[in-house]
Amino acid sequence: MKILVLNAGSSSQKSCLYELSDTLPDSPLHPLWEAKVDWSRHQGVAAIKINAQDEVLETELETDSRPEVISYLLDTLVSGKTQVIDDLAEIDIAGHRVVHGGQDYREATLITPEVKDTILLLSDFAPLHNPANLEGIEAIEQLLPSLPQVAVFDTAFHSQIPLSAAVYPGPYEWFEQGIRRYGFHGISHQYCAHRAATLLNRDLQSLRLIICHLGNGCSLSAIRDGVSIDTTMGFTPLEGLMMGSRCGSIDPGILIYLLRDREVDADKLDEILNYASGLKGISGISQDMREIQSAIASGNSRAQLAFDMYVHSLHKHIGAMLATLGGLDALVFTGGVGENQAQLRALACESFAFLGLKLDIAKNADSPGDTDIATADSTVRVLLINTQEDWAIATECWKLINT
Ligand SMILES: Nc1ncnc2c1ncn2[C@@H]1O[C@H](COP(=O)(O)OP(=O)(O)O)[C@@H](O)[C@H]1O
Numbered sequence: 394m395k396i397l398v399l400n401a402g403s404s405s406q407k408s409c410l411y412e413l414s415d416t417l418p419d420s421p422l423h424p425l426w427e428a429k430v431d432w433s434r435h436q437g438v439a440a441i442k443i444n445a446q447d448e449v450l451e452t453e454l455e456t457d458s459r460p461e462v463i464s465y466l467l468d469t470l471v472s473g474k475t476q477v478i479d480d481l482a483e484i485d486i487a488g489h490r491v492v493h494g495g496q497d498y499r500e501a502t503l504i505t506p507e508v509k510d511t512i513l514l515l516s517d518f519a520p521l522h523n524p525a526n527l528e529g530i531e532a533i534e535q536l537l538p539s540l541p542q543v544a545v546f547d548t549a550f551h552s553q554i555p556l557s558a559a560v561y562p563g564p565y566e567w568f569e570q571g572i573r574r575y576g577f578h579g580i581s582h583q584y585c586a587h588r589a590a591t592l593l594n595r596d597l598q599s600l601r602l603i604i605c606h607l608g609n610g611c612s613l614s615a616i617r618d619g620v621s622i623d624t625t626m627g628f629t630p631l632e633g634l635m636m637g638s639r640c641g642s643i644d645p646g647i648l649i650y651l652l653r654d655r656e657v658d659a660d661k662l663d664e665i666l667n668y669a670s671g672l673k674g675i676s677g678i679s680q681d682m683r684e685i686q687s688a689i690a691s692g693n694s695r696a697q698l699a700f701d702m703y704v705h706s707l708h709k710h711i712g713a714m715l716a717t718l719g720g721l722d723a724l725v726f727t728g729g730v731g732e733n734q735a736q737l738r739a740l741a742c743e744s745f746a747f748l749g750l751k752l753d754i755a756k757n758a759d760s761p762g763d764t765d766i767a768t769a770d771s772t773v774r775v776l777l778i779n780t781q782e783d784w785a786i787a788t789e790c791w792k793l794i795n796t
Pocket residue numbers: 402403404405433607608609610637680681682683728729730733734
């Protein structure tokens with residue numbers, strides 16, 4: 394069966410077409426076609442890169458419109474040098490990453506008008522993501538009206554977090570009203586947990602893992618017995634680590650002060666905390682770690698401060714996950730920053746040398762991915778894993794149809 398996957402991130406749109414047979418392989422398959430769209434570099438410009446049939450197509454479209462870009466992407470499936478199918482009708486199913494599934498959706502679900510209503514309703518809690526996810530679903534609905542579509546939720550993997558970690562210490566009514574920790578990046582955390590067990594040749598049930606998903610959005614998860622028992626993101630993808638343009642955890646007293654004394658209303662607050670904070674807010678340059686790095690290289694002190702704060706935030710939260718787990722078999726780095734920033738991985742690990750965790754400097758500097766980058770005598774393994782959210786979504790679609 395042919396499965397089209399759409400994975401809308403806060404500043405990107407990743408898409409893949411997979412062909413799966415009757416049995417699900419243990420390791421990820423290579424997609425027939427893969428597209429990456431990046432809006433983070435230039436306002437209003439979609440930088441597109443498509444890989445298919447050993448061909449690479451790179452182009453830019455001057456648009457902010459996700460439906461327009463998706464329509465373009467579908468054209469490249471059936472025409473030009475990246476063509477891999479003759480007709481879009483050959484696609485059997487489309488799978489979408491949906492960031493917030495709330496209390497209702499704890500596993501992959503066939504999309505119905507009711508599911509769409511819930512995704513829309515939950516947009517208030519994931520304003521950077523759920524609207525983008527819904528746009529993707531509706532764009533496919535317009536272009537391929539009879540295609541079954543599946544939502545795979547980022548919140549699902551965290552649904553077993555114990556109440557002691559999931560309930561906020563406000564009034565109990567909050568919890569009754571659904572204000573609780575949901576956690577996000579679950580598709581990636583779950584994929585990485587399984588991949589870590591495979592790479593270590595260990596049973597996932599016997600492992601204690603901390604997974605550092607560091608992309609534009611950043612979150613950590615603590616995994617024990619294959620289950621997420623704690624994570625840094627919470628009710629929304631705003632809590633926890635300092636991120637590209639999001640602040641992560643800050644004193645809630647700051648919010649009260651801004652609302653009461655600085656005439657900042659809720660919409661403005663939303664904009665500040667989600668879009669104008671984190672690396673971008675502190676550096677004043679960019680949310681993109683690559684641009685922070687080049688600004689540091691040219692002596693920019695605010696970029697340096699932003700980077701140092703990012704490292705501090707990582708140390709602090711890894712420490713919290715470590716305490717929750719009460720021990721650690723492997724620390725996993727993934728996501729655009731986690732996979733590509735060797736210096737950051739080295740700095741993150743430095744604080745945990747007291748555990749006997751030792752990074753192999755050469756492997757850390759030059760590993761293609763899915764590698765153990767700790768020294769042979771390290772007491773904790775350190776893994777670099779190329780997260781494959783798209784593959785994980787495709788396998789969820791496959792399971793929904795075949796089991
Ligand atoms: N070669 C690189 N070096 C450093 N950072 C990188 C590199 N490639 C990507 N990144 C970082 O990864 C981020 C995007 O991560 P990604 O996981 O793709 O994000 P998202 O899924 O949230 O859109 C970029 O903003 C950039 O900061």
